Amino acid sequence: MDKLLIIDDLWISYYKDGKKAYAIRGLNLEVNYNQIVGIVGESGSGKSTLGHAIVGLLPSNSRVEKGRILFEGTDLTKINRRDFYRFRGKNAIFMIFQDPMSSLNPTMKIYDQLREAVQGKRSSNEDFSLTRWFLGNIRKDIIIENKDIIEALKKVGFKNPKEILVKYPHQLSGGERQRIMIAMAYLLKPKLLIADEPTTALDVVTQAQVLKMLLELKDEYKTSIIFISHDITLVSQISDRILVMYGGILMEDGSSEEILKNPLNPYTKGLISSLPIYFKGEGRISPIPGFPPNIFNLPAGCPFHPRCSSNMSICKLQMPKIKKIGESHYVACHLYG
Amino acid sequence: MSHVTSMVNVQNLKVSYRIKGRIKVAVDNVSLNIDKGETLGIIGESGSGKTTLGMALLKLVKIDSGKIYFKGKDITLLKEKDMKDIRRLMQLVPQDPYSSMNPRLKIKDIIVEPLLAYTKSDTLEIKEKMERVIEQVGLDSSVAERYPHELSGGQRQRVLIARALIGDPEFIVLDEPTSNLDVSIQAQILNLLLDLQEKRNLSYLFITHNILVAKYMADRIGVMYNGKLIELGTTKNIINNPLHPYTKELIESIPLAGFKSRLKAYNVLDVQEPIVLKGCVYANRCKLAKEICKIKPPDIINYNNGHKVACHLYT
Numbered sequence: 001m002d003k004l005l006i007i008d009d010l011w012i013s014y015y016k017d018g019k020k021a022y023a024i025r026g027l028n029l030e031v032n033y034n035q036i037v038g039i040v041g042e043s044g045s046g047k048s049t050l051g052h053a054i055v056g057l058l059p060s061n062s063r064v065e066k067g068r069i070l071f072e073g074t075d076l077t078k079i080n081r082r083d084f085y086r087f088r089g090k091n092a093i094f095m096i097f098q099d100p101m102s103s104l105n106p107t108m109k110i111y112d113q114l115r116e117a118v119q120g121k122r123s124s125n126e127d128f129s130l131t132r133w134f135l136g137n138i139r140k141d142i143i144i145e146n147k148d149i150i151e152a153l154k155k156v157g158f159k160n161p162k163e164i165l166v167k168y169p170h171q172l173s174g175g176e177r178q179r180i181m182i183a184m185a186y187l188l189k190p191k192l193l194i195a196d197e198p199t200t201a202l203d204v205v206t207q208a209q210v211l212k213m214l215l216e217l218k219d220e221y222k223t224s225i226i227f228i229s230h231d232i233t234l235v236s237q238i239s240d241r242i243l244v245m246y247g248g249i250l251m252e253d254g255s256s257e258e259i260l261k262n263p264l265n266p267y268t269k270g271l272i273s274s275l276p277i278y279f280k281g282e283g284r285i286s287p288i289p290g291f292p293p294n295i296f297n298l299p300a301g302c303p304f305h306p307r308c309s310s311n312m313s314i315c316k317l318q319m320p321k322i323k324k325i326g327e328s329h330y331v332a333c334h335l336y337g
Numbered sequence: 338m339s340h341v342t343s344m345v346n347v348q349n350l351k352v353s354y355r356i357k358g359r360i361k362v363a364v365d366n367v368s369l370n371i372d373k374g375e376t377l378g379i380i381g382e383s384g385s386g387k388t389t390l391g392m393a394l395l396k397l398v399k400i401d402s403g404k405i406y407f408k409g410k411d412i413t414l415l416k417e418k419d420m421k422d423i424r425r426l427m428q429l430v431p432q433d434p435y436s437s438m439n440p441r442l443k444i445k446d447i448i449v450e451p452l453l454a455y456t457k458s459d460t461l462e463i464k465e466k467m468e469r470v471i472e473q474v475g476l477d478s479s480v481a482e483r484y485p486h487e488l489s490g491g492q493r494q495r496v497l498i499a500r501a502l503i504g505d506p507e508f509i510v511l512d513e514p515t516s517n518l519d520v521s522i523q524a525q526i527l528n529l530l531l532d533l534q535e536k537r538n539l540s541y542l543f544i545t546h547n548i549l550v551a552k553y554m555a556d557r558i559g560v561m562y563n564g565k566l567i568e569l570g571t572t573k574n575i576i577n578n579p580l581h582p583y584t585k586e587l588i589e590s591i592p593l594a595g596f597k598s599r600l601k602a603y604n605v606l607d608v609q610e611p612i613v614l615k616g617c618v619y620a621n622r623c624k625l626a627k628e629i630c631k632i633k634p635p636d637i638i639n640y641n642n643g644h645k646v647a648c649h650l651y652t
Contacts, residue, residue, distance in 0.1 A: 042519035203382035203546055208590035212600055230520055233592045237600050274524035276553035279572060280376070285553070287524030291489050
């Protein structure tokens with residue numbers, strides 16, 4: 001079956017104070033059409049770097065050292081930074097972030113932002129050469145009408161869309177802003193949506209709503225979603241498949257059910273046993289000792305070995321390779337051969 | 338009223354802020370009690386007044402009306418200079434560890450700050466106490482000589498807990514102490530707080546928006562919405578048998594591992610900014626709102642056995 005996205009042996013480095021560090025080390029990943037893939041990891045695991053690499057928004061001090069990101073056959077790592085917006089727009093790769101305010105223009109009304117997202121900014125004289133800010137009509141195939149914008153806002157739960165259209169982002173709450181971003185996705189009908197901790201700043205009720213809206217978006221447009229979060233329970237609510245990352249490598253990959261019911265990697269086990277599931281006094285959770293590594297100071301071998309209770313001598317020397325263990329269940333750990 | 342086992346007791350507490358000439362009531366007529374050795378969890382969304390409530394219990398914000406009793410003593414009108422002895426017994430662990438520390442002080446100086454403010458101990462005694470709390474919160478003794486920016490988020494949170502502990506307090510307000518931390522680190526800090534409570538018989542006010550964390554940490558839970566305490570009960574009652582429509586909504590929205598079908602069944606409502614009406618603060622969001630809800634605010638009543646709720650459905 002054709003894949004929407006294939007990531008092949010990806011290595012991404014950062015430079016800081018003359019030092020170089022790897023945020024992603026040899027990552028392989030395939031995303032099918034119409035699939036929700038959840039990526040779970042703690043700070044420094046490389047999960048956000050991965051998301052930014054796919055949409056071409058890596059910071060200027062980072063570099064793809066090796067590997068390919070194939071989106072419907074096109075290698076995204078070969079696209080010039082300056083041409084990327086056009087590619088994103090045409091092929092509809094969309095990303096929403098933890099803080100929607102950073103994606104919205106504070107000086108523009110919601111109506112103009114939603115319109116611009118699809119049609120691109122129009123300069124007054126329509127002359128390419130005169131203004132560098134002319135973004136072109138990105139989606140020529142979509143003719144956006146006001147009723148489409150209203151429809152999109154209704155889909156993300158606004159009962160009075162007309163009132164919202166004339167507001168500025170700062171007049172909305174965090175949850176409402178995030179829903180504006182999802183409305184934007186409804187207008188763009190993206191093939192791939194990357195959601196990087198989209199609900200971390202929201203309260204639980206709004207969080208559940210945003211998740212539900214993402215599910216509906218996928219059902220309506222067959223959008224594939226990469227959902228990045230530090231919270232494995234949250235990810236399991238929405239994803240068909242979960243990938244666990246640690247220290248820039250993929251630790252485990254499997255269906256959501258498999259990962260939760262039958263986690264194999266000691267790190268995944270530790271993440272699950274860190275969840276506070278008991279009532280007070282009825283049981284103690286067992287946390288992973290230590291803390292996640294700094295990418296500028298990664299341990300040799302398996303990045304998790306200093307915190308791992310099953311660590312063996314080989315773990316200090318050699319990075320584990322990802323191996324197939326069961327039907328759609330892969331793990332990188334020396335315990336499994 | 339007897340407050341023999343009571344650590345903190347507040348009656349009809351009201352706190353308001355003046356923002357651009359308008360008055361915003363952050364905590365409205367809240368009464369509650371925390372016993373010795375008990376944890377009261379406070380849950381609610383941002384803007385519900387839970388942080389202000391915590392600050393008010395510590396007398397860190399000006400209160401409009403109501404009474405605060407600390408170990409049976411009325412401290413509502415106590416002057417700051419008379420609060421000194423009591424301050425040592427009540428401490429705060431704030432949410433963002435980095436903004437709560439002076440970046441130019443070493444960790445050892447940050448930790449002993451409360452001791453210098455409230456007691457006259459000699460330097461050797463202070464040093465011993467400092468080393469003891471550093472060990473108790475599970476930090477390596479080498480952190481004493483470091484600066485805040487050299488530590489990780491989890492380590493900084495431990496430093497703040499050490500700072501709260503050094504004066505041997507009896508009551509600690511924990512304001513979202515783990516919400517900025519990674520899951521594995523959150524688990525470490527929660528267990529540390531439980532251990533410390535057992536060893537020292539501490540009372541906690543545990544403020545969080547994470548209901549699972551509240552379930553793990555609290556003996557009883559209070560639910561706040563727009564400044565009002567709308568439900569209060571044992572943790573089991575709140576989680577397994579919520580009464581107020583808002584509490585029910587909160588419990589339904591908790592992400593549970595592997596329950597994908599639950600999300601599909603989730604009912605999306607338009608969440609508007611809470612508008613303060615004459616009636617119940619929740620009325621404009623409530624699916625079950627009746628005519629009376631829009632006119633008269635419900636009083637908090639004892640539904641059964643200490644499970645309290647403020648909702649017209651139960652009156």
